[in-house]
Each structure stands twice: as C-alpha cells, then as structure tokens.
Amino acid sequence: MSGAAKxxxxxxxxxxxxxxxxxxxxAxxxxxxxxxxxxxxSAVSQLPADLPKVDFAALKKELPAHAAVLDSLQKQFESIKIPYGxxxxxxxxxxxxWTEYNNARIKLHELxxxxxxTEAKKVEEKWAKAPPVEHFDRQHFAEYFPSHFYDLRYENRIPDPCNIGLNETPEIEARFKDYKVLRRADKVDDH
Structure with a gap:
C-alpha cells in the first residue's frame, strides 16, 4: 500500500x-x-506518497540553453510542500x-x-388517576377536558357553545365590563 493510501x-x-x-x-x-x-x-491509492524525483542536473546537461529556466523550475519544485490534513x-x-451552532441546537433539542x-408523565399520571369513562359525569368533563368543557361556577369565562372563540381574546370582557341590565320599575330588587 502506498503512503498516500495509508x-x-x-x-x-x-x-x-x-x-x-x-x-x-x-440513504x-x-x-x-x-x-x-x-x-x-481508488485514485489516491494509485499515486505515490511523495513527489517524483527529478534529476535537474541531467536536464541542465541535456538542455544547456535552458539552464536559467530549469534553475527556476528546480527552486519551485523543491519549495512545494503539500501538507496533509x-x-x-x-x-x-x-x-x-458551525460546531458551536449545532451543539446549541442539540442542547435545545434535548431540553x-x-x-x-415531563409533560407526558403529568398527562399519564392524570389519566392513571381518572375514573373509567363509563363513570364520567359533568364534573369530570370539566376537569379532564378543560378546553372543551368548562365550569362557569369558578372559571371566569363567557359561555361559548358554538366555539367561535369568545374567550380567546379579551375584547368581549372589556366591552361588557360595566354592562348593567336596565331595571324595570315594576321589579323590586329585594333578593
């Protein structure tokens, strides 16, 4: 095996x-x-580990007219150092x-x-304590499905039977905050 392949x-x-x-x-x-x-x-394994040896002295004897060019080429060739890795x-x-960014992403994903x-454990614990579905009554629906069923006795919500989103924004509550029913003269407010 050649040095480059190693x-x-x-x-x-x-x-x-x-x-x-x-x-x-x-994949x-x-x-x-x-x-x-x-x-x-495969291409690297076919190459030698080092640059080929060139006999510049023999070339200068064969081509004396180009001795200056060969000297320049010899200096350039000998100065070539290709570091690996x-x-x-x-x-x-x-x-x-990039490594720091990916490490931060990995930490965020782990968090x-x-x-x-932890949320899944809370949900599993909640449903482990729940009674069988056959024994559910109105109180259980408000406890286990608060987004669909609500208990107006203690929740500050507006009845929204058509699910149009009255409780998602504070506009309705702000608009009717000081709303008072008009009193009729024939009604007595004694209770």
Whole structure:
C-alpha cells in the first residue's frame, strides 16, 4: 500500500455507523457520497506518497540553453510542500462556529425532549388517576377536558357553545365590563 493510501486509510469513514445515524430519506445521498469517496480513495491509492524525483542536473546537461529556466523550475519544485490534513484558518473558524451552532441546537433539542417527557408523565399520571369513562359525569368533563368543557361556577369565562372563540381574546370582557341590565320599575330588587 502506498503512503498516500495509508494516509487516506487512517482517516476513512465508518459508513455503517454513519448510515445508522441518518434518517432513511438520506440513504440516496449517503450512497452517492460513498461512491464519490470510493472513487477518490481508488485514485489516491494509485499515486505515490511523495513527489517524483527529478534529476535537474541531467536536464541542465541535456538542455544547456535552458539552464536559467530549469534553475527556476528546480527552486519551485523543491519549495512545494503539500501538507496533509491541515485546514486553513478561515475554514477552521467557520467549522468551529458551525460546531458551536449545532451543539446549541442539540442542547435545545434535548431540553425540549426533557420538557416533553415531563409533560407526558403529568398527562399519564392524570389519566392513571381518572375514573373509567363509563363513570364520567359533568364534573369530570370539566376537569379532564378543560378546553372543551368548562365550569362557569369558578372559571371566569363567557359561555361559548358554538366555539367561535369568545374567550380567546379579551375584547368581549372589556366591552361588557360595566354592562348593567336596565331595571324595570315594576321589579323590586329585594333578593
């Protein structure tokens, strides 16, 4: 195995583990990336680890008229250093920012999951204490389905039998806050 192939082999991807973490909708994209990576690895494995050795002294003897050009090429060729695995600083900074953003998203997701679990436990506990549905009466409906059934004895709500949303906004209550029924002269208010 060539040196270049060894470098790529040490940094290879665990495709099985990556496939387990992705959702099924991304299977096509994963297979496409896997194919591109395989093509790249096969091309790299055919290359030598180091640049080929060039005998500039022999070239200068064969082409004495081009000695100045060959000296320039020799300096450029010897100054070539291709580092493997180094990421430019601007890309590294972008990767760090993206990693921080994703870590924050993961933490937020974990918090939402934890909140959802606590809410689900509350609902399960509530329904574990509930009587069988066959024994429900009007009081139970108001207790277990407060969004659909309400008890006007203690709730500050306006009756809304048609579900048009009278209790969702404060306009109705604000408009009729000081509403008083007109009194009739023949009625006595003694009770």
């Amino acid at each position: 470098r790529v082999a040490t940094s290879s991807i665990n495709w099985a583990k990556l496939g387990e973490r992705l959702i099924p909708e991304h 096509g994209e994963l297979s496409r990336i896997k194919g591109v990576s395989g093509t790249f690895q 180094e990421i430019p600083a601007e890309y590294a900074k972008e990767i760090e920012q 939402k999951v934890a909140d959802g679990l």
